[in-house]
Amino acid sequence: MKIAQVGEEVLSTPARQVEQSEFDQEPLVTFIDELLATMLEANGVGIAAPQVFDSRAIMIIASRPNPRYPDAPDMQPLVLVNPLIKQISENKVWEWEGCLSVPGLRGRIERPDWVDVAYLDTDGKAQNIKLEDFVARIFLHEFDHLIGKTWLDHITSTENIMANEVWAAKFA
Numbered sequence: 001m002k003i004a005q006v007g008e009e010v011l012s013t014p015a016r017q018v019e020q021s022e023f024d025q026e027p028l029v030t031f032i033d034e035l036l037a038t039m040l041e042a043n044g045v046g047i048a049a050p051q052v053f054d055s056r057a058i059m060i061i062a063s064r065p066n067p068r069y070p071d072a073p074d075m076q077p078l079v080l081v082n083p084l085i086k087q088i089s090e091n092k093v094w095e096w097e098g099c100l101s102v103p104g105l106r107g108r109i110e111r112p113d114w115v116d117v118a119y120l121d122t123d124g125k126a127q128n129i130k131l132e133d134f135v136a137r138i139f140l141h142e143f144d145h146l147i148g149k150t151w152l153d154h155i156t157s158t159e160n161i162m163a164n165e166v167w168a169a170k171f172a
Helices: 026-041 133-146 164-171
Strands: 046-048 058-061 078-088 092-099 102-112 114-120 126-132 161-163
Touching: 026 046, 026 058, 046 133, 058 133, 078 133, 092 133, 092 164, 102 133, 102 164, 114 133, 126 133, 161 164
Parallel strands: none
Antiparallel strands: 046 058, 058 078, 078 114, 092 102, 102 161, 114 126
């Protein structure tokens, strides 16, 4: 699947909720499989449907060590449909992020260090989960894509933007 790049309209448009009638249908199952494959091929730790030109509120978070995030914790991919933030930490942490839709750049942004989330699983069943630290950051990054934002919308100073190569030389 082609990954949308910053500036494309789909990345600034809020996603629509997935209807209950779409669950257990082959098109949704196939789409999620292709979304996961696209994320893995791009060495991402998360991806949202709008990043592949699909306006549905679907995301995958899949923290794992890879060339872009060598110290990431390892977890099985988690598909979240129609996610909703129930509660969020008041404690916030500054960290560098990259994005498949913002190639070549990293941004240092502040995000809460945990988040409680309600979502539907791939069967359309309601679930709740508490995400912490790097995994919470991934979720919040992907959630931004579902509300029409990227990490660029959180930048408070141009000093918090760096080319990937410069970031890697300094921090990797």
